[in-house]
Amino acid sequence: MPATILQGKEVAKSIRAELAEEVAGLKQQGITPGLTVILVGDDPASHSYVRGKSKGCEEVGIQSEVILKETSTTQEELLEIIQQLNQNPNVNGILVQLPLPSHISEEAVLDAIDPSKDVDGFHPINVGNMVIGKETLLPCTPHGVIELIKRTGTEIAGKHAVVIGRSNIVGKPVSLLLQRENATVTMCHSRTKDLPSFTKMADILVVAAGKAHMIGKEHVKPGAVVIDVGVNRNEAGKLVGDVKFDEVQETASYLTPVPGGVGPMTITMLLKNTVEAAKQQAKRR
Numbered sequence: 557m558p559a560t561i562l563q564g565k566e567v568a569k570s571i572r573a574e575l576a577e578e579v580a581g582l583k584q585q586g587i588t589p590g591l592t593v594i595l596v597g598d599d600p601a602s603h604s605y606v607r608g609k610s611k612g613c614e615e616v617g618i619q620s621e622v623i624l625k626e627t628s629t630t631q632e633e634l635l636e637i638i639q640q641l642n643q644n645p646n647v648n649g650i651l652v653q654l655p656l657p658s659h660i661s662e663e664a665v666l667d668a669i670d671p672s673k674d675v676d677g678f679h680p681i682n683v684g685n686m687v688i689g690k691e692t693l694l695p696c697t698p699h700g701v702i703e704l705i706k707r708t709g710t711e712i713a714g715k716h717a718v719v720i721g722r723s724n725i726v727g728k729p730v731s732l733l734l735q736r737e738n739a740t741v742t743m744c745h746s747r748t749k750d751l752p753s754f755t756k757m758a759d760i761l762v763v764a765a766g767k768a769h770m771i772g773k774e775h776v777k778p779g780a781v782v783i784d785v786g787v788n789r790n791e792a793g794k795l796v797g798d799v800k801f802d803e804v805q806e807t808a809s810y811l812t813p814v815p816g817g818v819g820p821m822t823i824t825m826l827l828k829n830t831v832e833a834a835k836q837q838a839k840r841r
Contacts, residue, residue, distance in 0.1 A: 559782070559808040560708075564700070564820040567707050571824050572616050575831055579617040582834065589834035590619040591649040591675065591826075592641055596634065596660065597627040602653045605823075609651070612823045618830055619646075631660045635668050642670040648837055649675035649830035672837060675829040677729075686732055693829045698730035700821025701762060701783050702737065708810045710760070710781050713738035718755050720744045720771070720798070721764035726785050730762055751775065761808075763798040773803040782808040785818050 579589060591613055595606050606622055613620035623637060634652075641647045650673045652665050666674075671681040677695035685692035705712060717739040721727035731741045744754050746765070755761055755775040763771050764785035776782060786798030797814030805811055812818055 559805045559811040561805075562704055562708065562783075562810050562812045562817060564704060564812060564817045567704055568820040568824040570707075571703065572612070572827065575616040575824075575827055578831060582831070583617065585838075587834055587838050588619050588646075589617075589649070589831050590621070590647050591651065591830045592621045592623060592647045593651045593653060594623045594625065594634070594637060595653045596625045596629050597657050599655070602655075606653055608823055609826060612827050613830075616827055616831075618827060621647075627657050629657075629660075631664065634660060634665060638665065638668045642668075642673065645837075645841075647673065648834040649673055649826075651676055651826065673833060675826055675833055677829065683729070686729065689736060693833060694733065694825070695725065695729045696822045696825040696829065697726050697785065697818060698733050699825040699828075700818055701726075701730050701785065702733050703825070704783060704812065704818065704821060705760060705781060708781060710810070712760065714740075715759040716740050716742070716757055717760040717762065718742045718744060718758035719762045719764065720748075720751075720755070721766070721785070723764065723766075726764040730764065730785075734760070734762075765798050767798055768796050769798070769800045771799045771804065773800070773807045776804050776807045778807055779809045780807070781810045782812070783818065784812050784814050787814060787819070 593606050593609055595602055610620050641650050650669050656662050666678050669679055671679045674682050674693055677693045682692045717734045719727055719731045722743055722745045731743050734741050742754055744751055752775045756777050758777055758780055760781045762783045766786055768788035782804055784797035784799040788796050790796050795815050
């Protein structure tokens with residue numbers, strides 16, 4: 557039987573409806589979650605992503621602001637803006653859209669954000685909390701991957717999960733979150749020898765290597781849940797994933813498409829983090 561296609565758009569829609577209801581309840585308590593996005597430069601893809609975030613905020617009732625700065629903005633100017641936002645009680649979440657111009661250190665900028673407002677989940681304190689299992693703001697794409705798996709009804713605990721890719725943005729954090737859900741996790745990467753010998757054992761296979769169509773049916777255990785995080789362009793300019801969709805669809809039980817799988821979940825988890833940040837900050841006031 558062909559795999560059930562995991563449409564991230566539909567799952568995201570369901571989560572956003574839940575968030576809208578939660579935000580309405582918070583507003584009745586005098587709490588209006590607020591997100592500020594800083595965009596430096598004129599990268600078209602970044603502008604598109606930011607528009608999507610603003611639209612998502614409007615959909616669930618989050619107050620949003622976009623601060624647009626020219627490419628020539630200095631690192632010191634950007635850090636000053638972040639400090640002002642850190643001190644603003646009406647701003648619950650701060651997101652600096654990446655990539656930044658080459659003269660600005662991404663590390664310095666991300667480190668400057670108040671961890672309690674770091675809705676991207678990249679601040680070292682939040683990453684450290686994730687590693688040791690404390691409640692914290694989680695990185696959005698890995699969090700979205702876990703939510704997608706859970707929404708299939710799959711019991712993660714006790715399952716063997718294999719993660720391909722070891723990036724700080726997806727591979728490493730998603731492996732930690734799978735362990736937190738009590739999966740047994742194997743990490744594979746570009747230096748892994750005999751990759752199919754590992755992937756064929758996976759009940760849950762998360763592919764985040766950034767290499768188009770590297771995973772075929774020979775890599776996949778019958779009935780596995782396959783989450784394709786890869787986004788690549790083929791020779792025709794079409795977006796494709798790391799997984800050979802048509803092949804793997806005949807073997808997996810669940811499979812995410814590219815585009816339309818993990819992508820829609822990322823912004824939705826950002827909205828969820830903003831709401832959570834607002835709740836936690838209200839408790840401390």
